[in-house]
Amino acid sequence: MSAPTISGTLHERPPGDPGRWAAVRRQVPYYVTVLRRTWRGSIFSYAILPVIMLASFGLGLGSFVNDDSALGGVDYLVFIAPGILATSALTAAAGEGLYPVYAMFQWTKMAYAMSSTPLAAVDVVNGVVSYVTFRLASATVALTIVLAFFGTLSSIGGALLLVLAGTLVGAAHGAVFVGYAAWTGSDSSLTLMFRLGVIPMTMFSGAFFPISQLPEWVQVIAYALPAWHGVELARMCSTDTLDAWALLHVAYLLVVGVVGWWWARRAFGRRLGVQ
Amino acid sequence: MIEAHGLRKAYGEFEAVKGIDVVVEKGEAFGFLGPNGAGKSSTMRMIAAVSPTSGGSLRILGRDPATDGSEIRARIGVCPQEDSLDTDLTVYENLVVYTRYFGFSRAHARAKADELLAFVKLTEKRNQMVDDLSGGMKRRLTIARSLVNNPEMLLLDEPTTGLDPQARHVVWDQLYRLKQTGVTLVLTTHYMDEAEQLCDRLVVMDDGRIVAEGAPHELIRRYSTREVVELRMGVGENEAAAELVADLGERIEVLPDRVLVYTADGEKAVEAAGDRGLRPQSTLVRRSTLEDVFLRLTGRALDA
Numbered sequence: 118m119s120a121p122t123i124s125g126t127l128h129e130r131p132p133g134d135p136g137r138w139a140a141v142r143r144q145v146p147y148y149v150t151v152l153r154r155t156w157r158g159s160i161f162s163y164a165i166l167p168v169i170m171l172a173s174f175g176l177g178l179g180s181f182v183n184d185d186s187a188l189g190g191v192d193y194l195v196f197i198a199p200g201i202l203a204t205s206a207l208t209a210a211a212g213e214g215l216y217p218v219y220a221m222f223q224w225t226k227m228a229y230a231m232s233s234t235p236l237a238a239v240d241v242v243n244g245v246v247s248y249v250t251f252r253l254a255s256a257t258v259a260l261t262i263v264l265a266f267f268g269t270l271s272s273i274g275g276a277l278l279l280v281l282a283g284t285l286v287g288a289a290h291g292a293v294f295v296g297y298a299a300w301t302g303s304d305s306s307l308t309l310m311f312r313l314g315v316i317p318m319t320m321f322s323g324a325f326f327p328i329s330q331l332p333e334w335v336q337v338i339a340y341a342l343p344a345w346h347g348v349e350l351a352r353m354c355s356t357d358t359l360d361a362w363a364l365l366h367v368a369y370l371l372v373v374g375v376v377g378w379w380w381a382r383r384a385f386g387r388r389l390g391v392q
Numbered sequence: 393m394i395e396a397h398g399l400r401k402a403y404g405e406f407e408a409v410k411g412i413d414v415v416v417e418k419g420e421a422f423g424f425l426g427p428n429g430a431g432k433s434s435t436m437r438m439i440a441a442v443s444p445t446s447g448g449s450l451r452i453l454g455r456d457p458a459t460d461g462s463e464i465r466a467r468i469g470v471c472p473q474e475d476s477l478d479t480d481l482t483v484y485e486n487l488v489v490y491t492r493y494f495g496f497s498r499a500h501a502r503a504k505a506d507e508l509l510a511f512v513k514l515t516e517k518r519n520q521m522v523d524d525l526s527g528g529m530k531r532r533l534t535i536a537r538s539l540v541n542n543p544e545m546l547l548l549d550e551p552t553t554g555l556d557p558q559a560r561h562v563v564w565d566q567l568y569r570l571k572q573t574g575v576t577l578v579l580t581t582h583y584m585d586e587a588e589q590l591c592d593r594l595v596v597m598d599d600g601r602i603v604a605e606g607a608p609h610e611l612i613r614r615y616s617t618r619e620v621v622e623l624r625m626g627v628g629e630n631e632a633a634a635e636l637v638a639d640l641g642e643r644i645e646v647l648p649d650r651v652l653v654y655t656a657d658g659e660k661a662v663e664a665a666g667d668r669g670l671r672p673q674s675t676l677v678r679r680s681t682l683e684d685v686f687l688r689l690t691g692r693a694l695d696a
Contacts, residue, residue, distance in 0.1 A: 134462035135495055146498065147489035151480055226476035230537070232442050233470040234493040235462040390443035 140240035141247060144231075148248045156255075163256040164263055167205050171198060171267050174325065187327050191356060198269035199279065199351035200324025202260045206287035207322075207344055209256045211315045213249045214294030215307045221245075222299060222388055232389040241389070242381045246292050253287030254280070264355065271357040279354040286347030289370040292377030299384035318344040343373040393418055393545050393576045394439055398448030401434045408434040410600035411448060418544075421567075421577040425587045425682060426597035427692070432580035433473065435597075436549050439578065440470050453544065466494060469543030473550045475534045477522045483533055484509065484518045491540040501540075508536040512566060528559025535566060546570065548579040552586060564589055584682035596686055603689045608682055615688045616680035617642055619658035623651045623665070623672040633672070637665050645687055654684070 135143060171194065179193030188196040221228040231241050257280050261270075270276045297310060321328070321335065322344035328336050339345050350366040353359045394416040401409040409431040416422045424432040437443035438450060441457035441464040450457055452464045477486050484505055491501035509515045512532040517525060525533065531551070538546060551567065552560040567590060571577055581587050587594050588608045596604040596611070604611055621641070625633045634646045640661045641653035655661045658677030665672075686692075 134460075134466075139495070143493050143495055146492045146501075147478075150485050150489055154480060225479055226472070226474050227478050229442075229472060230476040230490070231493065233440060233465060233472070233538075234490070234541075235466040235495070236493055237462060390437060 135235055135240075137240060137243065140236050141243045143236065144240070144244035144248075148244070148251075159252070160255065160259050163205065163209055164259040167201050167260055167263050170201050170205075171263065171269075174201075175267065175269075187330060189356075189358075194267065195269045195356065196352075197325055198264045198267060199355040200322065200348045202257070202264060202279065202283050202355070203286050203347040203351040204319040204322055204324045204344065205260055206253055206257055206283045207290050207319060207347065208315055210249065210253055210287040210291035211294050211311060213252050214291040215298045215310060218245060218295050218298035219301070219304060219307055223302075223304070228299075228385070228389060238385040238389045239382050242295070242378065242385045245295055246288070246378055246381065249291040249295065250284065250288040253291060254284040257283030257287065270355050275354050275357045275359075278359070279351060282347070282350045282354050285367065285370050285374075286344075286351065289343060289347075289374035289377065292374045292381060294377070296377050296380030296382075296384055299381055299388060318342055321345070322348045324348050343370055346370055393420075393453060394422075394578065395451040396439075396448065397450075399435070399438065399445060399450055400447035401431070401438060401443065402446040407446075408600055409438075409446075412595075412597075412600075412602045414595060414602070416545075416576065416578060418576055419571075419574055421571050421579070421590050421592045423578075423587045423591035423594035424580040424597055425582070425584065425591075425594050425686070426580075427582055427686075429599075430597040431600040432597055433549055436547055436578075436580055440468065440547050441465050442470075466541060467544050469538035469541065469546040471535050471538040471546065471548040471551060473553065475530045477530060477533060477537070479521070479523050482519050482521055483514055483525070486522060486533065487537055487540060490537050494541045496540075504540055508539055511539075512536040513562075526559075528555050528562060531555060531559070531563060532566065535563065539570075543575065545576040545578060548577065550580055550582070552581075552583070560586075584686070587682055594682075596682075596689060598686075598690045598692075604685065611682060611685045612680045614685075616684040617654040618656045618680065619654075620678055620680050620684060621653040621655065621658045621661050621665075622676040622678065623653065623670070624649065624674040624676075625651060625672050633670060636668055636670055637661070640664050643688070652684070652687075654680070 175194035175197055182193040228241060232238060260283060261276055261280050264270055265276060270279070294310070298307065301307070321331070321339045322342060323339065328339045328345060331339065346366040346369045350363055350370070353363050394414060396412060396414040398411045398413065399409060400407065400411050412435065424435060426432050434443070438445050438457070439452060441452060441461040444458060453467055455464050457464055481489065487505035487508060488501045491504050492498070496504065506515070509518055512535060514529060514533060514536070517529060522530065522533070548567070552563050555563065567577060577590065579590065591608060593607050595602045604615065606614065623633060623637070630646050630651050634644050634651050637651070637653055638644055641655040643654040645652040653661050662675055662677060
């Protein structure tokens with residue numbers, strides 16, 4: 118076969134530095150291709166576990182909860198539903214942010230291939246974080262539909278805000294997980310993050326019982342965890358009890374997200390050698 | 393295409409590249425030859441504008457990689473040592489999404505992907521998942537991917553390491569055809585046959601420094617004799633044999649498994665050794681290669 122690489126219009130030179138927005142747009146075809154392959158399976162897996170949790174904890178365990186004074190006078194099912202949504206977003210963020218990003222550096226080495234293009238490290242980070250945010254947004258939509266099905270939402274407006282809140286919880290944690298996965302050099306530390314990070318945060322996030330039930334010194338730790346702010350925010354949305362404290366929760370989660378993004382940027386830059 | 397002076401790269405205390413001067417002209421096939429750890433890959437990463445320099449000056453395509461990294465990367469192709477393909481995607485999709493990173497339109501990316509698949513003879517594998525490809529096919533796909541932007545210069549880090557002989561020849565053939573179209577090739581290798589096959593000019597690197605520079609045949613002429621006699625002796629007999637034949641060549645090298653005699657006339661040296669009563673287990677007369685150049689310059693075998 119003759120050498121066909123040089124042929125008419127296909128021999129164009131590409132444009133140079135695309136700028137940060139265009140650089141993210143250039144990655145859209147990649148993530149759309151990946152999504153087309155995976156969306157069915159992931160939506161199912163995001164929705165099925167919360168259904169089981171709502172049925173077992175909410176309906177099963179909830180029937181033993183007679184004293185609802187600490188729950189603010191709502192049903193146990195109504196109490197834990199937003200908690201399950203927020204902590205499911207947290208778990209999904211770990212699933213989206215940890216292994217895929219670790220693989221980009223350690224297994225497929227794809228991140229290095231991406232950095233051999235005009236894309237800079239910050240562009241690759243922005244692409245990953247945008248994709249994780251999109252995945253978390255769709256997971257939250259699925260979760261919100263599940264919550265509606267269990268009759269645990271107070272209003273349509275609240276439901277829409279709940280989608281935003283769940284996405285924020287997921288994206289903020291997701292950015293931190295992306296940073297952690299790029300920073301760490303061993304896959305056992307990913308498992309460690311699940312065991313010592315994700316699961317304890319889920320347990321002490323106030324999703325399943327009010328933090329006020331805990332010893333005071335544990336409460337202090339729980340309040341500092343972004344997961345608690347996420348659960349509180351989600352609960353305000355699902356039960357239509359939004360007040361000024363919601364702003365604090367939103368601000369706190371935004372700060373966590375920005376810190377995670379900044380960490381990811383540093384870690385990607387260090388590994389890829391390009392800022 | 394490349395102009396480096398006193399180029400250095402340090403990782404903390406460790407200095408991987410200790411001040412090298414390299415100039416690569418347009419259309420050349422240029423090689424960095426050296427053992428693992430010689431600083432070849434560190435040099436390549438700096439040239440690829442993905443690793444800041446620690447000292448010296450470096451211009452790629454006339455530009456400064458510290459400030460114009462993105463523009464430089466838009467105009468060069470990089471074929472890394474590890475294939476770094478996306479295993480979640482098909483062969484075709486790998487090329488299309490990669491082309492889009494360079495800012496090309498969807499129609500352009502699709503046409504380019506098919507063109508390149510034909511070039512590396514993977515059209516039949518177009519819709520297969522990457523994991524189903526053999527090592528040689530993955531390598532060819534990685535080379536195809538490095539060409540999506542019609543690079544003016546192609547950087548190849550150990551392009552045929554880990555491939556079987558047949559697959560290596562296919563890759564060499566494709567690189568040779570690329571060179572004929574005017575693409576500047578810059579490659580690292582620790583195979584001297586690869587360097588001899590592909591490179592117009594090369595530098596021999598050892599311990600972060602350049603120890604020799606020139607065309608392969610020039611280097612061989614300069615640093616070695618026309619022929620080499622390899623004498624395989626029994627275990628522990630090398631030193632004694634070396635003493636016996638010491639004056640039969642211009643130079644003698646004693647390796648763990650054989651003695652090398654460097655001489656213009658190999659057959660004559662073999663005969664003379666036989667006359668002196670030397671009975672090696674096997675004898676081989678061959679032409680000098682870059683391996684011998686490397687041995688001469690560093691006192692070590694390339695693959696040791």
